[in-house]
Amino acid sequence: MSVAAALLPTRRLEDYRYADLAALERIWPVAVEEIVVAPGEGGRLVLVPEGENVARHLAISLGAGASFDLRILNAGHAYGRVAIDVTIGEGASFTLGAAQVGGGEQMLELVTNVTHAGPDAQSRQVVRSVLSGHATGTYLGKVMVTRGADGTDGEQSVRAMLLDRTATANARPELEIYADDVKCAHGCAVGELDTQGLFYMASRGLPPEVAKRLMLQAFLAEAFVGAEAEEALNEAALAALEPLL
Amino acid sequence: MIMLKIENLQASVADKPILKGLSLTVNAGEIHAIMGPNGAGKSTTGYVLGGRPGYEVTGGTVSFDGPDGPVDLLSLDPHERAAAGLFLGFQYPVEIPGVSFVQFLREAANAQRKVRGAPPLSGGEFLKLAKEKAALLRMDMDMLKRPVNVGFSGGEKKRAEMVQMGILDPRLAILDETDSGLDIDALRICGEGINAIMRRPDKAVILITHYQRLLDYVKPDYVHVLAGGRIIRSGGAELALELEREGYEAVA
Numbered sequence: 001m002s003v004a005a006a007l008l009p010t011r012r013l014e015d016y017r018y019a020d021l022a023a024l025e026r027i028w029p030v031a032v033e034e035i036v037v038a039p040g041e042g043g044r045l046v047l048v049p050e051g052e053n054v055a056r057h058l059a060i061s062l063g064a065g066a067s068f069d070l071r072i073l074n075a076g077h078a079y080g081r082v083a084i085d086v087t088i089g090e091g092a093s094f095t096l097g098a099a100q101v102g103g104g105e106q107m108l109e110l111v112t113n114v115t116h117a118g119p120d121a122q123s124r125q126v127v128r129s130v131l132s133g134h135a136t137g138t139y140l141g142k143v144m145v146t147r148g149a150d151g152t153d154g155e156q157s158v159r160a161m162l163l164d165r166t167a168t169a170n171a172r173p174e175l176e177i178y179a180d181d182v183k184c185a186h187g188c189a190v191g192e193l194d195t196q197g198l199f200y201m202a203s204r205g206l207p208p209e210v211a212k213r214l215m216l217q218a219f220l221a222e223a224f225v226g227a228e229a230e231e232a233l234n235e236a237a238l239a240a241l242e243p244l245l
Numbered sequence: 246m247i248m249l250k251i252e253n254l255q256a257s258v259a260d261k262p263i264l265k266g267l268s269l270t271v272n273a274g275e276i277h278a279i280m281g282p283n284g285a286g287k288s289t290t291g292y293v294l295g296g297r298p299g300y301e302v303t304g305g306t307v308s309f310d311g312p313d314g315p316v317d318l319l320s321l322d323p324h325e326r327a328a329a330g331l332f333l334g335f336q337y338p339v340e341i342p343g344v345s346f347v348q349f350l351r352e353a354a355n356a357q358r359k360v361r362g363a364p365p366l367s368g369g370e371f372l373k374l375a376k377e378k379a380a381l382l383r384m385d386m387d388m389l390k391r392p393v394n395v396g397f398s399g400g401e402k403k404r405a406e407m408v409q410m411g412i413l414d415p416r417l418a419i420l421d422e423t424d425s426g427l428d429i430d431a432l433r434i435c436g437e438g439i440n441a442i443m444r445r446p447d448k449a450v451i452l453i454t455h456y457q458r459l460l461d462y463v464k465p466d467y468v469h470v471l472a473g474g475r476i477i478r479s480g481g482a483e484l485a486l487e488l489e490r491e492g493y494e495a496v497a
Binding site: 060084094194195196197199200202204205206207210211214215217218219221222 | 296297298322323324326327328332335338339340341342343344348349350352353354356357360392409413418427
């Protein structure tokens with residue numbers, strides 16, 4: 001580990017703007033976990049970090065025509081941070097589905113830096129957060145399309161649901177494009193549970209906590225659609241939701 | 246036997262009085278139609294009885310004959326009213342993304358059964374029941390595997406409301422403009438569905454509607470004219486025809 005890497009970052013660094021530096025200090029330094037997917041190969045990973053205070057940092061490199069499917073459940077930590085750097089080669093495809101579930105004073109953050117280094121590659125990020133109490137959920141996501149990476153298809157869909165007005169969601173999807181013929185979409189929304197939907201469900205006999213659970217489960221499930229471990233992830237997300245209801 | 250007794254009901258929405266002394270008694274075995282001009286308080290009546298948040302009762306009482314005898318309906322939460330046997334058919338059924346009808350209705354049916362002390366329906370039992378009620382409304386079972394009301398046409402939503410009513414088997418159904426947005430065939434199918442599910446000596450229906458056409462299929466025992474937040478006239482089925490012919494202003 002180099003000396004520079006061992007230095008605790010400051011908030012002046014964009015990627016650490018909302019980080020809990022006191023918590024981070026206790027677990028610093030954070031080792032970078034490298035994942036290399038060879039050209040034409042496929043890979044997948046389900047990441048469910050564990051621990052009171054936890055930070056993970058993945059660096060993923062996708063060769064030409066490779067694919068990678070990453071699913072993350074970031075829940076239940078006092079401080080939980082996941083940083084993902086991805087470099088995508090020509091014609092490769094990267095999928096991220098992440099759910100963050102927090103209550104109390106919990107602080108959860110997901111920081112992604114996706115670089116389209118070659119043409120005709122795809123990246124798709126779906127991030128869903130459910131936050132209650134005084135919890136904070138952060139998504140900082142940058143998609144960089146380098147010169148020559150024409151035909152890039154990049155998508156970021158970021159939504160957060162606040163169960164209490166005291167909870168906070170930070171969301172910053174970002175695009176930096178230096179190529180032509182690029183399709184990049186990003187959507188970002190922070191909202192509350194649909195009260196009309198809740199009344200509709202109650203009018204059929206569902207108690208409020210059951211109605212909320214059904215709606216939030218469905219909301220988080222959007223992050224896990226198509227995952228090989230879809231069912232297990234949905235169950236884990238439901239378990240993380242329970243204390244918030 | 247009295248199913249529902251509304252006495253001098255007053256209610257406001259956003260501090261604006263809408264219901265201003267509504268009284269109505271519905272006996273078991275009866276079908277009542279409430280008609281009236283726009284803004285009379287028809288939908289508000291349904292929402293107040295269903296317990297929708299934001300609809301504030303400022304006076305009056307509502308007694309409902311639940312499974313264990315009469316209860317003060319207004320003291321119950323919306324889901325408790327449903328468990329007691331009240332069904333509210335929505336004029337604009339709400340879409341619930343990501344939650345399938347099958348999952349939603351099984352949870353709802355079992356939540357109601359739990360309150361009544363009945364054992365939960367197994368997956369198989371529920372599907373059999375759902376299939377039967379869907380067939381009654383000529384609805385493809387595959388539609389009930391889709392998210393609640395998402396992507397449904399107006400007519401499909403209304404038929405799905407009737408399927409839900411069939412599955413939940415309420416004592417009293419309040420159907421708010423079930424006929425709006427229906428083509429002629431769907432209107433007949435919904436009308437026949439209401440008769441098949443609710444035309445029974447131990448059940449009752451309140452139909453809220455603008456038009457007489459639904460009443461061709463579901464013959465009401467009583468017709469009431471609601472205007473200015475109260476019932477200003479009551480009569481038999483012939484009153485609906487008179488209204489259709491002469492308009493609310495003339496009749497009221």
